[in-house]
Amino acid sequence: MKLNPILPLALASAMTLIPAFAHDNECNVQLHGALQYHQGLLTVDMENGAVMAINSDHELSIDGDTISLSGAQQQWVDEYYDNIDKAIPMTLEIATEGLAVANVAVSEVFGELLGADNSLTGDFDQMFTTLEEKLDSSFYDEAGNIHIDSTQFEGDDWFDESWEAEFEQQVESLVSQSMGQILIAVGTQMLWNDGDMGDFEERMERFGETIETRIESEAEALEEKAHKLCDVLKEANYAEHKMQTTIPGLDELNLLDMRGDNMKM
Secondary structure, rough: OOOOHHHHHHHHHHHHHHHOOOHHHHEEEEEEEOEEEEEOEEEEEEEOEEEEEEEOOOOOOEEEEEEOOHHHHHHHHHHHHHHHHHHHHHHHHHHHHHHHHHHHHHHHHHHHHOOOOOEEEEEHHHHHHHHHHHHHHHHEOOOEEEEHHHHHOOOOOOOOHHHHHHHHHHHHHHHHOHHHHHHHOOOOOOOOHHHHHHHHHHHHHHHHHHHHHHHHHHHHHHHHHHHHHHHHHHHHHHHHHHHHHOOOOOOOOOOOOEOOOOOOO
C-alpha cells in the first residue's frame, strides 16, 4: 500500500513556496553591515563603523554630516536609494503572497485527505495566521509603515532565511503530530473499499495532479516577481559599487554582496 504523492506533495509544495526570497544562483544576496529603513530614511552601518544615511530627498550624510555631491555622484545615490526603496516592499509582497499560496496548498491537500472539517487543517490555518502576524509585527510599525532593521535578522541574507526554517519546522511538527489522523483516514478508505486502496489512490493521484498544476501556476508568478526583485537588487548593488568608488568616505560601504552570474560591474 502506498499514499502516492499526496503527502510528499503537500510538504514539498508548501516548503518551496515559503518566501524567504528566491534561492537561485543569480540572486544570492548577503548583507554586510546593518541596514535600517523607516519612514523614508535609509541608514547603513559601514564596515569601518561609520553610518551612512540617505533621506527621502536623497540627501546623503555620513555620521550626521551632509555630503556635497557632484551631479554624477548624486545620480548613483539616487539610483541606490530608489532601488533599495523599491526592493524592500517587493520582498515583503513576495513573502506575504508566498504564505498565502502555501496556506491554500497545504489546507486543500490535507482537507482532501482527511476531510474539510479535520483538526489538522484548522491547525495549519492557525499556524499561517500566526506567521502572517509575525511577519507584520517584524516588518511594519503600528501605523503600517515599513520598518526594517537587519540587526534583528538571524542570518546575513537579504531577508532572514530563518523564516523558511521556522515554516518547515512547524509544518513537519504538525504532520508528525497528526500521523495518527492520516493513518486513520487511510484505514477508513480501506474499510470502505474492502481493503482495496485502488480507488482511493486514483482519487488522490488525480487531486495531486490538480493541486500541483495550481501550485505551479502560483509558483511561476512568484518566481517572476523574484526575478524582478533580483534585477532591482542588482541595480542597487551596481550603484553601491559606484558610490563606494566615487564618493569620499564611502570606501567601506559594502552592504550588498551578490554572488552569481550576469552581475553588472
